[in-house]
Amino acid sequence: MSKDELIVKLKQIVAPYIQDEEAFKNLSEDTDFINDLKINSANLVDVVLDVEDEFDIRIENDDMEKMLSVKAVIEIINEKLAVK
Amino acid sequence: MKNRVVITGLGVVAPNGTGLKAFTKAIKAGKSGITHHQKLADLNFSCCIGGIPQVSEEKKLAYLTPLQLRGFNSNGILYGCMAGIDAWKDAGLKVDKNSELDFDSGTIFGTGTSGIEKFREAIYKVDDKKVKRLGSTVVVQTMASGVSAFLGGILGLGNQVTTNSSACTTGTEAILMGYERIKSGKAKRMLVGSCSDDGPYIWGGFDAMRVMTYKHNNTPENGSRPMSENASGFVPGSGAGALVLESLESALARNVPIYAEVLGGHVNSGGQRGGGTLTAPNPKAVVACIKSAIERSGISSQNIDLINAHLTATTKDALEIENWTKALNRKEGNFPYINSLKSMVGHCLAAAGSIESVAAVLQIKEQFVFPNINCEAVHPEILALISEEKIVKAPLKTKIDIVAKASFGFGDVNGCILFKKY
Numbered sequence: 001m002s003k004d005e006l007i008v009k010l011k012q013i014v015a016p017y018i019q020d021e022e023a024f025k026n027l028s029e030d031t032d033f034i035n036d037l038k039i040n041s042a043n044l045v046d047v048v049l050d051v052e053d054e055f056d057i058r059i060e061n062d063d064m065e066k067m068l069s070v071k072a073v074i075e076i077i078n079e080k081l082a083v084k
Numbered sequence: 085m086k087n088r089v090v091i092t093g094l095g096v097v098a099p100n101g102t103g104l105k106a107f108t109k110a111i112k113a114g115k116s117g118i119t120h121h122q123k124l125a126d127l128n129f130s131c132c133i134g135g136i137p138q139v140s141e142e143k144k145l146a147y148l149t150p151l152q153l154r155g156f157n158s159n160g161i162l163y164g165c166m167a168g169i170d171a172w173k174d175a176g177l178k179v180d181k182n183s184e185l186d187f188d189s190g191t192i193f194g195t196g197t198s199g200i201e202k203f204r205e206a207i208y209k210v211d212d213k214k215v216k217r218l219g220s221t222v223v224v225q226t227m228a229s230g231v232s233a234f235l236g237g238i239l240g241l242g243n244q245v246t247t248n249s250s251a252c253t254t255g256t257e258a259i260l261m262g263y264e265r266i267k268s269g270k271a272k273r274m275l276v277g278s279c280s281d282d283g284p285y286i287w288g289g290f291d292a293m294r295v296m297t298y299k300h301n302n303t304p305e306n307g308s309r310p311m312s313e314n315a316s317g318f319v320p321g322s323g324a325g326a327l328v329l330e331s332l333e334s335a336l337a338r339n340v341p342i343y344a345e346v347l348g349g350h351v352n353s354g355g356q357r358g359g360g361t362l363t364a365p366n367p368k369a370v371v372a373c374i375k376s377a378i379e380r381s382g383i384s385s386q387n388i389d390l391i392n393a394h395l396t397a398t399t400k401d402a403l404e405i406e407n408w409t410k411a412l413n414r415k416e417g418n419f420p421y422i423n424s425l426k427s428m429v430g431h432c433l434a435a436a437g438s439i440e441s442v443a444a445v446l447q448i449k450e451q452f453v454f455p456n457i458n459c460e461a462v463h464p465e466i467l468a469l470i471s472e473e474k475i476v477k478a479p480l481k482t483k484i485d486i487v488a489k490a491s492f493g494f495g496d497v498n499g500c501i502l503f504k505k506y
Contacts, residue, residue, distance in 0.1 A: 016150060016151050016154055017151060042220040043151075045220050046154070046219045046220050046221070049216075049217060049219050
């Protein structure tokens with residue numbers, strides 16, 4: 001899956017949780033979930049669950065801790081998809 | 085410092101009316117909110133009827149955000165938020181997520197259990213070794229204080245934010261706790277009330293105890309029969325009631341309409357002695373609670389115009405009436421008017437005291453007595469104590485100055501409040 005395709009899917013996933021519309025509109029690889037999108041830190045686990053469902057992958061604790069930005073999430077999704 | 089405490093806002097989500105307007109209309113008309121629930125029948129419940137408020141998906145979005153409603157499965161919290169937000173707005177206060185933190189306003193919003201359906205979902209996932217799949221929504225929806233936590237955030241409350249729990253006395257107790265806080269000067273405004281979940285998982289235990297009626301599965305609207313000769317157990321209900329309590333000084337300064345004054349009240353327990361058990365009241369304590377509430381309100385029992393009773397439609401109804409006659413030292417033709425909202429909405433459990441208190445206050449505000457439905461033939465033991473004309477069976481327009489509201493709960497706990505026209 002191309003990076004752009006992944007970003008489109010990820011944008012749909014984070015949409016319910018974002019608190020900053022402007023940052024969401026300009027979402028890019030460099031966007032940070034907490035600092036830019038102002039996602040409540042408690043909701044990060046929900047984002048991870050939605051990523052698991054969307055891509056049919058399982059994300060373990062070590063990976064989960066890294067999933068704070070669009071870039072980090074794309075890397076982890078690609079890793080998981082590669083070994084599927 | 086002893087502040088006078090008044091009611092400046094009301095909100096209600098009841099089986100026979102969602103919102104103050106619909107509820108007022110319903111109780112004036114004696115409209116039942118009890119319906120048959122196939123889900124209960126499918127699960128082999130003896131009692132397949134109950135009171136569940138009607139709330140559309142669209143309506144939910146008027147109170148909670150799409151994010152709050154994501155993975156949301158706690159109807160008690162939903163009803164509590166709806167009633168609480170309505171009461172807040174009714175009091176002329178703003179609901180604004182960017183509002184300034186208000187250290188003078190708090191909430192005491194009770195419940196019996198929280199998010200029992202959500203809890204069930206979680207238990208299945210945990211047992212299936214999928215604890216990680218619970219997400220972030222389980223804790224806030226299943227913690228007992230979930231409802232006050234939701235409301236505290238929605239309204240930006242900076243005073244005490246907590247949840248009380250005392251079975252079917254919960255709602256009445258919450259009002260008195262908020263009243264005490266304002267009276268003693270610790271808060272200017274308290275949103276008080278209570279809520280209850282509905283459905284098989286909360287009602288099942290009562291069904292197993294055989295305290296709910298199984299005789300009206302085909303005639304749900306006739307099922308809840310407080311004081312009736314053929315009362316055969318309570319009908320479960322649910323929903324939420326909410327009141328904004330405020331110091332008289334604050335209400336006058338804001339120049340807002342006042343529904344009524346909270347004169348005072350009392351809570352106590354029978355200690356499960358002298359006939360009291362985990363599930364039955366010690367009559368001595370009930371009488372003491374009502375007497376103390378009247379005394380603390382600085383009125384005479386002769387001034388009470390109406391009793392908004394607990395009366396659930398079980399075999400204990402006559403005992404409750406007897407306790408009232410003793411506590412008030414009034415009987416037969418000298419007894420005040422008496423009614424039980426449960427005839428229309430069922431027993432809303434933890435939400436009962438607050439929904440019924442909203443009804444009590446409305447009767448003062450609009451000067452009427454709502455009818456006891458399903459009480460065509462009054463129980464003879466009750467007729468031996470009070471005159472039949474005191475059991476109002478058709479809507480009555482009359483002067484109502486002081487209403488006594490009482491609730492009694494499992495654990496042998498009691499609560500009684502006196503409301504007065506301002």
